[in-house]
Each structure stands twice: as structure tokens, then as C-alpha cells.
Amino acid sequence: MQLDWTALGEVAAVSTGVTIGVVVVFALGVLGLARVEAAREGDAGTDAVGLGVAGLCFLACAAVVAYGIYLIVPQFH
Template identity: 45%
Template sequence: MDIDWAALGSVFGVSLAVTVALVGLFTLGIVGLSKHEAATSGASSAGASAGASTAGGTAAAARTGAYVCFALCAAAVAYGIYLIVA
């Protein structure tokens, strides 16, 4: 029995990098949602002040960014499942 150590190391390196990237991307999504919550609660406490309009734009950008992160995570997981099945 002969083990191809170079191939094993390559698989280990790629899987480690992809795992760290996915966890980081998911973390960014969670942070984006928490920024959205903080911006919307700050805008509601500010009332009709001038800062409320910029907080609304920040909240929408944070929510959109979080959804993009989650969509990229789902796409990466779906691609991994595709690679396993195919």
C-alpha cells in the first residue's frame, strides 16, 4: 500500500482553507445582521432626527451584505454536495 502524501497534503490544505473561508463568511453574515439590528434600534430611538435617514441606509446595506454572505455559504455547500454526488 502506497500513500500519495502530496495529494493528501493538498486535500488537507484546500479543505482547511475552504472551511476557514466558509466560517468567516458565515460570521460576516451574522455580524451584518447584528449591525442591521443595531442600526434599526438606533434609528427608532433617534426618531425623526437627521441621523435616522443615514441609519436606514446603513441598516439596508448591512442586511443586504448579510444575505449575500449567507447565499455564498449556501452556494459553497451546494457545490460541495454536487462534487460528492457527481
């Protein structure tokens, strides 16, 4: 049995990169929600911007998760 170490390294690198990317995008979504809360407590200047950023970030995370499920489940192909 032969192992293609280059392909294994590529898969590991892409998996690590995507994981870090999803975590960063999710953290930006949480930051957007925190800005919404801060705007409600104090000055209401960044309320809509924070909510928009949070929505886009969480939507991007959901899209990545849905794509991963699509790749794993063979009935979807």
C-alpha cells in the same frame, strides 16, 4: 499500497482553507444581521447595507455547501 502524501497534504490544506473561509463569511453575515438590528434600535443609517451584506454572505455559504453536495452525490454528474 502506495500513499501519495503530497496529494493528501494538498487536500487537507484546501479543505482547511475552505472551511476557514466559509466560517469567516458566515460570521460576516451574522455581523451584517447584527448591524440591521442595531440600526432598527437606534439610527437607521446602515439598515440596508447590513441586510445586503448578510444576504450576500449567506448566499455564498449556501453556494459552497451546494457545490460540496454536488461533488459528493454521483447522480448529479
